[in-house]
Amino acid sequence: MAILRVGPVEIARVEELRIPNTISYFTSDETLIERNRSWLAPHFLNEDNRFDLVFQSFVFEVEGKVVLVDPCTGNGKPHPVPQFDMLDVPWLERLDAAGYRREDIDIVMCTHLHHDHCGWNTMLRDGRWVPTFPNARYVMSRTEIERWDPRRPGHHPVSYNVDVFERSVLPVIEAGLVEVHDGSLHLGECLEVLPAPGHTLGHCWLQVMADDACALFSGDTFHHPLQLVDPTMQFGGGDDLALATASRQRLIELAALRDALIIPAHLPWPHGLKVRLEHGHPVFTAGSGT
Numbered sequence: 001m002a003i004l005r006v007g008p009v010e011i012a013r014v015e016e017l018r019i020p021n022t023i024s025y026f027t028s029d030e031t032l033i034e035r036n037r038s039w040l041a042p043h044f045l046n047e048d049n050r051f052d053l054v055f056q057s058f059v060f061e062v063e064g065k066v067v068l069v070d071p072c073t074g075n076g077k078p079h080p081v082p083q084f085d086m087l088d089v090p091w092l093e094r095l096d097a098a099g100y101r102r103e104d105i106d107i108v109m110c111t112h113l114h115h116d117h118c119g120w121n122t123m124l125r126d127g128r129w130v131p132t133f134p135n136a137r138y139v140m141s142r143t144e145i146e147r148w149d150p151r152r153p154g155h156h157p158v159s160y161n162v163d164v165f166e167r168s169v170l171p172v173i174e175a176g177l178v179e180v181h182d183g184s185l186h187l188g189e190c191l192e193v194l195p196a197p198g199h200t201l202g203h204c205w206l207q208v209m210a211d212d213a214c215a216l217f218s219g220d221t222f223h224h225p226l227q228l229v230d231p232t233m234q235f236g237g238g239d240d241l242a243l244a245t246a247s248r249q250r251l252i253e254l255a256a257l258r259d260a261l262i263i264p265a266h267l268p269w270p271h272g273l274k275v276r277l278e279h280g281h282p283v284f285t286a287g288s289g290t
Protein backbone atom coordinates (compact mmCIF):
# COMPACT_ATOMS: atom_id res chain seq x y z
CA MET A 1 0.00 0.00 0.00
CA ALA A 2 3.03 2.29 0.16
CA ILE A 3 2.67 5.13 -2.31
CA LEU A 4 5.69 7.20 -1.38
CA ARG A 5 9.07 6.16 -0.13
CA VAL A 6 11.64 8.13 1.85
CA GLY A 7 14.70 6.00 2.48
CA PRO A 8 13.40 3.07 4.56
CA VAL A 9 10.09 4.81 5.37
CA GLU A 10 7.04 3.72 3.38
CA ILE A 11 4.27 6.29 3.27
CA ALA A 12 0.66 5.27 2.59
CA ARG A 13 -2.05 7.61 1.42
CA VAL A 14 -5.68 7.76 2.55
CA GLU A 15 -7.82 9.70 0.13
CA GLU A 16 -11.05 11.43 1.11
CA LEU A 17 -12.07 13.12 -2.15
CA ARG A 18 -10.82 15.02 -5.15
CA ILE A 19 -12.03 18.23 -6.77
CA PRO A 20 -11.18 19.16 -10.38
CA ASN A 21 -9.39 22.49 -10.65
CA THR A 22 -7.91 24.67 -13.36
CA ILE A 23 -4.60 26.49 -13.51
CA SER A 24 -6.44 29.71 -14.46
CA TYR A 25 -7.31 30.11 -10.75
CA PHE A 26 -3.56 30.44 -10.14
CA THR A 27 -2.14 32.26 -13.15
CA SER A 28 -2.89 33.48 -16.67
CA ASP A 29 0.82 33.58 -17.57
CA GLU A 30 0.89 31.30 -20.65
CA THR A 31 4.67 31.60 -20.99
CA LEU A 32 5.21 30.39 -17.43
CA ILE A 33 2.76 27.52 -17.94
CA GLU A 34 4.36 26.35 -21.20
CA ARG A 35 7.89 26.65 -19.81
CA ASN A 36 6.95 24.20 -17.03
CA ARG A 37 4.53 21.91 -18.85
CA SER A 38 7.07 19.14 -19.49
CA TRP A 39 7.61 18.36 -15.79
CA LEU A 40 4.05 19.14 -14.67
CA ALA A 41 2.31 16.92 -17.26
CA PRO A 42 0.24 14.87 -17.14
CA HIS A 43 -0.99 14.75 -13.54
CA PHE A 44 -0.10 18.18 -12.18
CA LEU A 45 -1.37 19.72 -15.42
CA ASN A 46 -3.23 17.99 -18.23
CA GLU A 47 -3.55 19.23 -21.81
CA ASP A 48 -6.69 21.20 -20.88
CA ASN A 49 -4.71 22.99 -18.14
CA ARG A 50 -6.67 21.16 -15.47
CA PHE A 51 -5.62 19.05 -12.49
CA ASP A 52 -7.24 17.51 -9.42
CA LEU A 53 -6.93 18.96 -5.95
CA VAL A 54 -6.77 15.79 -3.87
CA PHE A 55 -7.91 15.75 -0.25
CA GLN A 56 -5.88 13.04 1.45
CA SER A 57 -3.94 12.07 4.55
CA PHE A 58 -0.55 10.39 4.76
CA VAL A 59 0.32 7.66 7.24
CA PHE A 60 3.63 5.97 7.97
CA GLU A 61 5.63 4.28 10.68
CA VAL A 62 8.97 5.56 11.91
CA GLU A 63 10.91 4.82 15.11
CA GLY A 64 8.08 2.47 16.15
CA LYS A 65 5.47 5.25 15.98
CA VAL A 66 2.56 5.43 13.54
CA VAL A 67 2.19 8.99 12.28
CA LEU A 68 -0.88 10.42 10.53
CA VAL A 69 -0.51 13.73 8.70
CA ASP A 70 -3.48 16.03 8.05
CA PRO A 71 -6.68 14.05 8.76
CA CYS A 72 -8.93 15.58 6.05
CA THR A 73 -12.45 17.01 6.59
CA GLY A 74 -14.23 14.12 8.32
CA ASN A 75 -17.74 12.73 8.08
CA GLY A 76 -21.00 14.38 9.07
CA LYS A 77 -19.65 17.92 9.45
CA PRO A 78 -21.68 20.82 8.00
CA HIS A 79 -19.74 23.04 5.54
CA PRO A 80 -20.77 25.96 3.29
CA VAL A 81 -18.98 24.41 0.28
CA PRO A 82 -21.19 21.55 -1.03
CA GLN A 83 -18.25 19.24 -1.83
CA PHE A 84 -17.29 19.23 1.88
CA ASP A 85 -20.77 19.35 3.40
CA MET A 86 -21.89 16.41 5.57
CA LEU A 87 -19.47 13.94 4.01
CA ASP A 88 -20.12 10.21 4.20
CA VAL A 89 -16.83 8.83 2.93
CA PRO A 90 -15.33 5.42 3.93
CA TRP A 91 -12.10 7.16 5.00
CA LEU A 92 -11.68 4.98 8.10
CA GLU A 93 -12.14 1.88 5.95
CA ARG A 94 -9.48 3.21 3.58
CA LEU A 95 -7.16 3.78 6.56
CA ASP A 96 -7.84 0.16 7.46
CA ALA A 97 -7.06 -0.96 3.91
CA ALA A 98 -3.75 0.93 4.15
CA GLY A 99 -2.93 -1.31 7.10
CA TYR A 100 -3.79 0.88 10.08
CA ARG A 101 -6.67 0.93 12.55
CA ARG A 102 -7.58 4.21 14.22
CA GLU A 103 -6.31 2.79 17.54
CA ASP A 104 -2.87 2.30 15.95
CA ILE A 105 -2.19 6.00 15.38
CA ASP A 106 0.42 7.34 17.82
CA ILE A 107 0.90 10.86 16.45
CA VAL A 108 -1.61 13.06 14.59
CA MET A 109 0.12 16.00 12.93
CA CYS A 110 -2.13 18.86 11.78
CA THR A 111 -0.07 21.21 9.60
CA HIS A 112 -2.80 23.75 10.32
CA LEU A 113 -6.38 23.89 11.53
CA HIS A 114 -8.39 24.44 8.37
CA HIS A 115 -11.36 22.06 8.09
CA ASP A 116 -9.61 19.73 5.62
CA HIS A 117 -6.54 19.20 7.84
CA CYS A 118 -8.11 18.37 11.20
CA GLY A 119 -11.57 16.95 10.41
CA TRP A 120 -10.95 13.31 11.29
CA ASN A 121 -9.48 14.45 14.62
CA THR A 122 -13.00 13.70 15.83
CA MET A 123 -15.97 11.54 14.95
CA LEU A 124 -19.61 11.63 16.03
CA ARG A 125 -20.59 9.17 18.77
CA ASP A 126 -23.99 9.40 20.51
CA GLY A 127 -24.38 13.02 19.39
CA ARG A 128 -20.92 14.11 20.64
CA TRP A 129 -17.65 14.78 18.81
CA VAL A 130 -15.09 12.42 20.34
CA PRO A 131 -11.41 11.78 19.44
CA THR A 132 -11.11 9.38 16.48
CA PHE A 133 -7.61 8.30 17.49
CA PRO A 134 -7.87 7.52 21.21
CA ASN A 135 -4.19 6.58 21.65
CA ALA A 136 -2.65 9.48 19.74
CA ARG A 137 -0.80 12.64 20.69
CA TYR A 138 -2.36 15.34 18.54
CA VAL A 139 0.40 17.80 17.65
CA MET A 140 -0.74 21.42 17.14
CA SER A 141 0.83 24.87 17.11
CA ARG A 142 -0.11 27.29 19.87
CA THR A 143 -0.34 30.16 17.37
CA GLU A 144 -2.69 28.06 15.25
CA ILE A 145 -4.93 27.09 18.17
CA GLU A 146 -5.14 30.73 19.25
CA ARG A 147 -5.80 31.81 15.64
CA TRP A 148 -8.90 29.62 15.40
CA ASP A 149 -10.31 29.79 18.94
CA PRO A 150 -13.51 31.86 18.49
CA ARG A 151 -13.60 32.63 22.23
CA ARG A 152 -10.51 34.83 21.95
CA PRO A 153 -10.95 38.62 21.62
CA GLY A 154 -10.41 39.90 18.08
CA HIS A 155 -11.07 36.47 16.55
CA HIS A 156 -11.17 36.73 12.76
CA PRO A 157 -13.55 34.07 11.39
CA VAL A 158 -13.59 32.81 7.78
CA SER A 159 -16.72 31.23 6.34
CA TYR A 160 -15.10 27.93 5.32
CA ASN A 161 -13.81 27.29 8.84
CA VAL A 162 -16.78 28.22 11.02
CA ASP A 163 -17.35 25.75 13.89
CA VAL A 164 -14.28 23.69 12.91
CA PHE A 165 -12.59 24.58 16.20
CA GLU A 166 -15.62 23.43 18.22
CA ARG A 167 -16.08 20.17 16.32
CA SER A 168 -12.54 19.11 15.40
CA VAL A 169 -10.14 20.80 17.85
CA LEU A 170 -11.78 21.52 21.21
CA PRO A 171 -12.88 17.88 21.85
CA VAL A 172 -9.29 16.61 21.52
CA ILE A 173 -7.97 19.45 23.72
CA GLU A 174 -10.60 18.65 26.36
CA ALA A 175 -9.69 14.95 26.16
CA GLY A 176 -6.11 15.91 27.09
CA LEU A 177 -4.68 14.52 23.85
CA VAL A 178 -3.15 17.69 22.38
CA GLU A 179 0.57 18.44 22.56
CA VAL A 180 0.92 22.17 22.00
CA HIS A 181 4.16 23.52 20.50
CA ASP A 182 5.49 26.96 19.64
CA GLY A 183 6.25 26.26 15.98
CA SER A 184 9.20 23.88 16.42
CA LEU A 185 9.14 20.45 18.02
CA HIS A 186 11.29 17.33 17.91
CA LEU A 187 9.01 14.29 17.91
CA GLY A 188 11.93 11.87 17.79
CA GLU A 189 15.31 11.41 16.12
CA CYS A 190 13.69 11.36 12.68
CA LEU A 191 10.69 13.65 13.08
CA GLU A 192 10.66 17.41 13.45
CA VAL A 193 7.93 20.05 13.24
CA LEU A 194 9.07 23.28 11.58
CA PRO A 195 7.25 26.63 11.48
CA ALA A 196 5.95 27.74 8.05
CA PRO A 197 3.48 30.58 8.62
CA GLY A 198 1.48 32.36 5.95
CA HIS A 199 -1.36 30.21 4.63
CA THR A 200 -2.43 30.34 8.28
CA LEU A 201 -0.56 32.09 11.09
CA GLY A 202 0.53 28.88 12.83
CA HIS A 203 1.00 26.68 9.74
CA CYS A 204 3.84 24.12 10.13
CA TRP A 205 5.70 21.46 8.15
CA LEU A 206 6.66 17.98 9.28
CA GLN A 207 10.19 16.88 8.36
CA VAL A 208 11.07 13.17 8.26
CA MET A 209 14.76 12.22 8.11
CA ALA A 210 15.72 8.56 7.75
CA ASP A 211 19.00 7.07 6.51
CA ASP A 212 20.00 10.41 4.94
CA ALA A 213 16.69 10.59 3.05
CA CYS A 214 14.35 13.46 3.83
CA ALA A 215 10.68 14.26 3.26
CA LEU A 216 8.93 17.53 3.99
CA PHE A 217 5.18 17.38 4.49
CA SER A 218 4.41 20.92 3.43
CA GLY A 219 0.65 21.12 4.08
CA ASP A 220 -0.88 24.04 2.19
CA THR A 221 2.27 26.13 1.69
CA PHE A 222 1.34 25.71 -1.98
CA HIS A 223 -1.63 24.15 -3.77
CA HIS A 224 -0.05 23.87 -7.20
CA PRO A 225 3.67 23.39 -7.97
CA LEU A 226 3.74 26.54 -10.15
CA GLN A 227 3.53 28.44 -6.85
CA LEU A 228 7.08 27.25 -6.18
CA VAL A 229 8.26 28.36 -9.61
CA ASP A 230 6.76 31.76 -8.78
CA PRO A 231 6.46 31.95 -4.96
CA THR A 232 4.47 35.20 -5.20
CA MET A 233 1.60 33.32 -6.90
CA GLN A 234 -1.38 33.13 -4.55
CA PHE A 235 -4.39 30.81 -4.50
CA GLY A 236 -7.53 31.65 -2.57
CA GLY A 237 -7.16 33.55 0.66
CA GLY A 238 -4.82 33.00 3.52
CA ASP A 239 -3.87 34.71 6.75
CA ASP A 240 -0.70 36.49 5.57
CA LEU A 241 0.19 36.45 1.88
CA ALA A 242 3.67 37.97 2.34
CA LEU A 243 4.54 35.31 4.92
CA ALA A 244 3.10 32.64 2.59
CA THR A 245 5.41 33.80 -0.20
CA ALA A 246 8.40 33.76 2.17
CA SER A 247 7.52 30.23 3.33
CA ARG A 248 7.41 28.98 -0.28
CA GLN A 249 10.83 30.49 -0.88
CA ARG A 250 12.16 28.85 2.30
CA LEU A 251 10.64 25.49 1.30
CA ILE A 252 12.59 25.57 -1.98
CA GLU A 253 15.84 26.39 -0.17
CA LEU A 254 15.38 23.74 2.53
CA ALA A 255 14.25 21.01 0.12
CA ALA A 256 17.17 21.71 -2.22
CA LEU A 257 19.63 21.68 0.69
CA ARG A 258 18.30 18.36 2.04
CA ASP A 259 17.51 16.79 -1.36
CA ALA A 260 14.06 16.30 0.19
CA LEU A 261 10.86 14.94 -1.27
CA ILE A 262 8.26 17.68 -0.84
CA ILE A 263 4.84 16.16 -0.07
CA PRO A 264 2.12 18.81 -0.11
CA ALA A 265 -1.38 18.09 1.16
CA HIS A 266 -3.37 18.24 -2.06
CA LEU A 267 -1.19 17.10 -4.95
CA PRO A 268 -2.39 14.26 -7.23
CA TRP A 269 -0.17 11.34 -8.32
CA PRO A 270 2.84 11.12 -8.00
CA HIS A 271 2.04 13.27 -4.93
CA GLY A 272 5.51 14.71 -4.44
CA LEU A 273 8.24 16.77 -6.04
CA LYS A 274 11.91 17.47 -5.72
CA VAL A 275 13.97 20.54 -6.39
CA ARG A 276 17.66 21.11 -7.07
CA LEU A 277 19.49 24.35 -7.68
CA GLU A 278 21.28 24.81 -11.00
CA HIS A 279 23.41 27.97 -11.08
CA GLY A 280 21.21 29.22 -8.24
CA HIS A 281 17.96 28.58 -10.10
CA PRO A 282 15.49 25.95 -8.85
CA VAL A 283 14.79 23.01 -11.18
CA PHE A 284 11.79 20.85 -10.26
CA THR A 285 10.86 17.23 -10.94
CA ALA A 286 7.71 15.32 -10.00
CA GLY A 287 8.17 12.14 -8.01
CA SER A 288 7.14 9.87 -5.19
CA GLY A 289 10.39 8.73 -3.65
CA THR A 290 13.84 9.71 -2.53
Ligand SMILES: [Zn+2]
Nearest residue numbers: 114116220265
Ligand atom coordinates in the same frame (compact mmCIF):
# COMPACT_ATOMS: atom_id res chain seq x y z
ZN1 LIG B 1 -6.02 22.27 2.60
